[in-house]
Amino acid sequence: MCLAREFDYLIVASESSTPAALTQQQLYDSAVAEFGPGIDRLACAWEGDQEKRRDLRQEIHFQIWRSLEVFDRRCSVRTWIYRVAHNTAVTWVTRERRFTASLVSLEEAEVALPNHSFEPDIDRTRSLERLSTLIHKLKPLDRQIMLAYLEDIELTAIAEITGLSAANVSMKIHRLKILLARNFFEEAANG
Amino acid sequence: MAEELRPEDPRLVWKSQQLVPMEVNMQSMINRRTRELRARTRTEIIASICAALGFVSVAGWRFVTPGEWLLQTALGLFVIWTVISIYRFRNRIWGRDQIDPQVLAAPAVEHYRRELQERRDHLRSVWIWNGPLLLSFLFLILTIARKVAPNYVLLRNGLPFFVLTVVWVILMIRQHRLQAKELQQELDELGR
Numbered sequence: 001m002c003l004a005r006e007f008d009y010l011i012v013a014s015e016s017s018t019p020a021a022l023t024q025q026q027l028y029d030s031a032v033a034e035f036g037p038g039i040d041r042l043a044c045a046w047e048g049d050q051e052k053r054r055d056l057r058q059e060i061h062f063q064i065w066r067s068l069e070v071f072d073r074r075c076s077v078r079t080w081i082y083r084v085a086h087n088t089a090v091t092w093v094t095r096e097r098r099f100t101a102s103l104v105s106l107e108e109a110e111v112a113l114p115n116h117s118f119e120p121d122i123d124r125t126r127s128l129e130r131l132s133t134l135i136h137k138l139k140p141l142d143r144q145i146m147l148a149y150l151e152d153i154e155l156t157a158i159a160e161i162t163g164l165s166a167a168n169v170s171m172k173i174h175r176l177k178i179l180l181a182r183n184f185f186e187e188a189a190n191g
Numbered sequence: 192m193a194e195e196l197r198p199e200d201p202r203l204v205w206k207s208q209q210l211v212p213m214e215v216n217m218q219s220m221i222n223r224r225t226r227e228l229r230a231r232t233r234t235e236i237i238a239s240i241c242a243a244l245g246f247v248s249v250a251g252w253r254f255v256t257p258g259e260w261l262l263q264t265a266l267g268l269f270v271i272w273t274v275i276s277i278y279r280f281r282n283r284i285w286g287r288d289q290i291d292p293q294v295l296a297a298p299a300v301e302h303y304r305r306e307l308q309e310r311r312d313h314l315r316s317v318w319i320w321n322g323p324l325l326l327s328f329l330f331l332i333l334t335i336a337r338k339v340a341p342n343y344v345l346l347r348n349g350l351p352f353f354v355l356t357v358v359w360v361i362l363m364i365r366q367h368r369l370q371a372k373e374l375q376q377e378l379d380e381l382g383r
Contacts (some may be wrong), residue, residue: 025217032215044208058215062217062220062221124207127199128205131205150201151202
């Protein structure tokens with residue numbers, strides 16, 4: 001059983017077998033154990049400056065901890081965690097007035113961004129730099145979808161996290177695959 | 192997803208990036224927020240007293256003449272209010288508000304809740320925001336208006352200043368109310 005499903009199983013089991021649900025701290029500890037690396041990568045995608053990234057990561061963790069106090073199981077824990085993390089990052093960047101007119105949507109990126117035809121890059125560092133550059137050019141919602149895709153989150157879950165329809169998310173994922181293919185390798189566009 | 196990812200697949204590149212380890216210590220995060228709340232409150236108390244002193248000083252120095260007993264009385268009352276405020280908030284102003292160790296030993300959440308309540312009450316404080324500060328501001332405006340009223344040109348030239356100042360005061364009151372409301376929402380969430 002994958003760990004995310006096991007986490008939700010723990011919550012269901014606790015509700016049915018014990019009087020008290022998992023405490024806020026227990027929920028938070030479990031969430032960090034499962035989603036911590038993903039949250040840290042998300043912070044990297046939203047904040048380029050290392051010092052501020054540390055602050056953003058702390059802020060995200062704090063907001064997740066706070067939010068779990070009012071977690072009402074309207075969605076899965078993973079969806080909840082990623083919503084809080086993304087929204088915190090967006091608020092953070094908004095308050096820092098980081099958004100500029102140069103951010104593009106996935107649709108605009110297909111047209112506007114240069115069409116690099118790179119050979120498959122065995123140097124992970126350079127690949128990561130290119131990927132990060134691409135991510136930082138995207139508008140918030142598209143960036144959110146891109147990050148969820150990179151974290152291997154399935155389409156229905158991405159739709160749940162973003163609040164978009166599955167059809168809309170599917171179209172956006174199709175576009176971002178083309179975008180990634182143009183920047184990384186050819187065959188991904190057919191994936 | 193069960194598919195086999197190629198080495199150069201962006202998803203693999205993304206997930207295999209090296210991350211700087213960061214210890215997540217919730218207690219220290221809560222404590223930091225608590226310190227930030229206290230520092231912000233202290234700054235606002237000092238700013239409030241200084242603003243009121245500023246209004247009253249300008250009015251008293253430039254516009255109140257001997258014999259105007261009403262204005263002189265008002266001036267005297269504001270001076271008394273300033274002295275009382277400085278005395279009442281002296282520990283906060285000078286950063287000597289040491290917290291009782293028993294209170295400090297409470298769980299971080301309890302301590303944070305207490306700080307939120309203090310911050311909320313501070314924003315709602317009539318003594319600091321809605322009472323004397325506003326009155327001193329009105330005192331200044333009325334004093335200036337009274338002096339320039341006979342001169343229509345001066346009054347007209349001063350009108351933008353009056354309007355902008357009134358707008359600024361209204362926005363300040365509104366901002367404090369919104370902040371207090373947000374704090375209350377946060378307190379309600381902590382209380383569940």
